[in-house]
Amino acid sequence: MDCGSNRLRGGPLRIAYLLESTELSGGVRVALLQAETLARRGHRVSVVSPAPEPRWFSLARARFERRSFSESRELLAADVRVATFWTTAAPAVAGAAGPVFHLSQGYEASFSFYAERREEIEAAYRLPTRKLAVSSSLAARLETAGYGPVENVGQAFDATGFFPTDAERPAREPVVLMVGPHGADVKGIAVGLAGLALFRERGGTFRLRRIAVEPPTPEESASTVIDDYHRALPPDRMPFAYRASDLFLGPTRAEEGFGLPALEALACGVSCLLSDTPGNREIAGEAATYFADGDPEALAAALPGALGSEARARARREGPEVAKRFDPSRVAERLENAFLRALEAGERRS
Secondary structure, rough: OOOHHHOOOOOOOOOEEOOOOOOOOHHHHHHHHHHHHHHHHHEEEEEEEEEOOOOOOOOOOOOEEEEOOOOOHHHHOEEEHHHHHHHHHHHHOOOOOOOEEEEEOOOOOHOOOHHHEEEEEEEEHHHOOOOEOOOHHHHHHHHHHOOEEEEEOOOOOOOOOOOOOOOOOOOOEOOOOOEEOOOOHHHHHHHHHHHHHHHOOOOOOOOOEEEEOHHHHHHOOOOOOOOEEEEEOOHHHHHHHHHOOOOEEEEOOOOOOHHHHHHHHHHOOOOOEEEHHHHHHHHHHOEEEEEEEHHHHHHHHHHHHHOOOOHHHHHHHHHHHEEEHHHHHHHHHHHHHHHHHHHHHHHHHO
């Protein structure tokens, strides 16, 4: 591994991230942010995808190569390859001369909407890749499934633009914000809608604002709970959506790898009502209010407290501090160390 020897002497790494899709999503944004932050640390980082370059994320330092994985020049020259989804694990391994990493943002084999492809997903995770997770709870899940050892590099979050508003919101009907696709059951949107419906039936008042990349499902179109629905809101508008809300509702299920919208809401100082899962506890700690995972009754019962002045003051005070723990530079440093250790191990084998 001559290239590894050169890099271990202090030269920049050549790192290639494989993206199957460049459509707007939290998972794609995390991979792009990792690539860009590593490039800003002096490495030659490329994002390789058969899809068009994403116009919604600015790659200032990292390169973008639109090419099939089998024809990619950047993959061929890379010291380190990073698969960013289970479908990219096999092409990342194919023909690799150096270490291959599999970045997991959620164990897809546990998602019900991937049930028909579970065997394919499990096979992808069994490939000879070094597993990276974005949270300790996800790392534990992957290790329990037999894919260890898994390194928790943490979640990368760029807090630019995400900050609390200076002024207190005037007294009026509170706005509840819920983000994510209804069709992905790990997001818990159906649980959230059911809990909010119970709260409204019992006299609770609020306006529910929904944001998702996809159009509303038939179930959502028929719902009397949703007041506003925004599809594919540009990332630079999301901070304004959080600051225009009184409560962020995050009903994600235990299978969710990392609830990025909850972190965005916390950074904006918005009161958060989250499902009580290890992942959400890892993100928010004591800065949020919790309800029993998957329980609409518990959600409805917790809403008054989460909308109260004490919870809102706590969120404004503690939320932005919580968000600082997820600085991208810290994640990039952990990634860099993982890559160098892998290259060093390869050098010893040779």
